[in-house]
Amino acid sequence: MELLNDVRDYSRLSPARRVYLAAFLTALAGILSVLDAMVPKPVPLAKIGLANLVTLVLLLEDRFSLAFLVAVLRTVTGGLMTGSFLSYTWLLSLSGSVVSVFGMGALRPAYPRLLSAVGLSVAGAFFSTAGQGAVVIAFFGLDKGTAALLAFLLAVSVGTGTLTGYLGGRFLNGRNAK
């Protein structure tokens, strides 16, 4: 797959090709997050985190800066398109993305010897929810209802993180087998 090869040969790409790659990956993550929003969910505020698949695969390929860039660009472009840019809800998604990328980046050296793709993804999903929770608490303070809701969303994120981790790991294994 050309896209994945470009990610792997990132250091040897021309600047123009790098811009193209980052733009393409941002668009891909954007499409995934639109698909994510279309899936009916029994719980309000919950997301599957499909866009996180892009971040996860980039991190597994040891492309931290690219993962960070794509995560921030996706949040900014998504915010501009939905009109939520710089709003409170947009700050939530920005903090979720940034905390998640840094959290997974910090744990990345443990992959694949000590941590699987699923473990890394679950940690990332957890960090994402925790990052959003931190913004909520910063804005509204911590009360008991918020704590219970956050705990519940964190539990959901462990499930969705497992799913995206499984998908991401499978994707890379499938590519490597060829």
Added chain:
Amino acid sequence: MRPLDPFVFLGALAVILAGFAYGLSGGSGNTVRITTPYDEYSYPLSKNRVLEVRGSLGAMKLEIRNGKARVLESGCPGQVCIKRGWIFRIGDSAVCVPNRVIMKIESEKRELDGITE
């Protein structure tokens, strides 16, 4: 499964359980304190009623029913305060940032019909 995977799950579980333990602890309050940009009120949760208060954006409707309180109507754009739903535990609050209105559940010994300060 890799050696550190279980620790990720256990760590997450510990935080989740702590969150639930804290979030679902504590008893129900008996009073709701309402702070608006213009005034501050306190109402007992024992009497059902719908209140109308003035926020920075305009009128807001608050409801007290069966020992719980919630924001019923608000002209704010996000409607976060309405989505907050019913609050009833001591320390719970529903906040409307654009309207600068705060509802907070408290526990008071006195049971008066209503106090304006």
